[in-house]
Amino acid sequence: MESYTFVADEKARIDKWVSDRGEWSRSQVQEWIKTGALLVNGSAVKANYKLQVGDEVEVNVPEAVELEVLPEDIPLEIVFEDEDVIVVNKARGMVVHPAAGHTSGTLVNALLYHCDDLSGINGVKRPGIVHRIDKDTTGLLMVAKNDLAHESLASQLKDKTIKREYIALVHGELVHELGTIEAPIGRDTNDRQRMTVTDRNAKEAVTHFRLLERYKDFTLVECKLETGRTHQIRVHMRYIGHPLAGDPKYGPRRTIDLGGQALHAATLGFHHPRTKEWMEFEAPLPEDFNAELAKLDKIEKTR
Structure with a gap:
């Protein structure tokens, strides 16, 4: 569990104010309020609580539940492949990697069925994924099959x-x-x-x-x-x-x-x-x- 402490600098609704201070959606914050993972001055509040300047806000972010990513026999259009890299032409409607609401049917699920030697730098949910394109964007995407390839491609993106x-x-x-x-x-x-x-x-x-x-x-x-x-x-x-x-x-x-x-x-x-x-x-x-x-x-x- 990760904990964060903020001091309110304005009068604002608690769920909106907190979501603006982290990479958290408003619905996530509201859920934490319901479960008591978010406290104001040490006490539980409701999602519509109006912060006062100087209020101390404690956010206890629950540990993420690790997704089990399973191989799935999903057709892929592979443009190029060797021992280091796969280049695919992604179809419209396909999410690149699993996330909340999209635990199957992703490019990663399809890649794991196609081959089991993807880089592990981005963890179990995003093996081999160096960059992404949106679900409904079509076209070319490169995937790293080992850590050497991943580091090189990521460096080229950065440069x-x-x-x-x-x-x-x-x-x-x-x-x-x-x-x-x-x-x-x-x-x-x-x-x-x-x-x-x-x-x-x-x-x-x-x-x-x-x-x-x-x-x-x-x-x-x-x-x-x-x-x-x-x-x-x-x-x-x-x-x-x-x-x-x-x-x-x-x-x-x-x-x-x-x-x-x-x-x-x-x-x-x-x-x-x-x-x-x-x-x-x-x-x-x-x-x-x-x-x-x-x-x-x-x-x-x-x-």
Whole structure:
């Protein structure tokens, strides 16, 4: 069990105030309040308790229950594999690794069935996982089969030498053909499940974009990641007024029905962990993405 002590610096509702001070959802905090794991001035309170300045808040975070991750016979599209690395083309709707609410059917479950020699650096729930893409984002993902590979790929991510290019369909007619979005991203204090551009507890985030095709009311763009923040492309494109089509979290209510955001990890390049050879892979747009593009009216051909 981990314990944290805070001193209230404002008058606020207890569950919201505490969730803003850690990587905890408001529902998690409310559950801890119910079970007595959260105390104010040594006493239990209700979730709607209004903090007073100077109140001492004690949070006793329960030990996480370790998930048992089991191999599952789930089809995978493997683009490349050797003794060190697997590159997969992830399907829409597949979560990368187990977490609360998604304990099976993940990419990790499928990988464990396919091979049992994944790196252990990220623990039992995320074996081999060096980076992630969202559940409803399709495309290329690299997985480490041993710790040597994991350390090398993670280092390349940190040094920003991995090539990651995405194709996205966004709302509106983008004016600029090229651009760079430099805007820090952090958790949205009003909704812990969302990220936003903010100066509060934020990290550097840089996205480069290039216009590919203009359509009536939409634009197809290529986005190149310089950093890899949670939901980065989705947040950045919304920030400049062009949210991703089909995005249920950051897009408008009236959008295309794609079962998720129109975002595809199309290109992935890195230096092989063992041979140091540059390797680059491409994955074509999935059929459902192409089908939506076919329904749109092109304005002009730019490339």
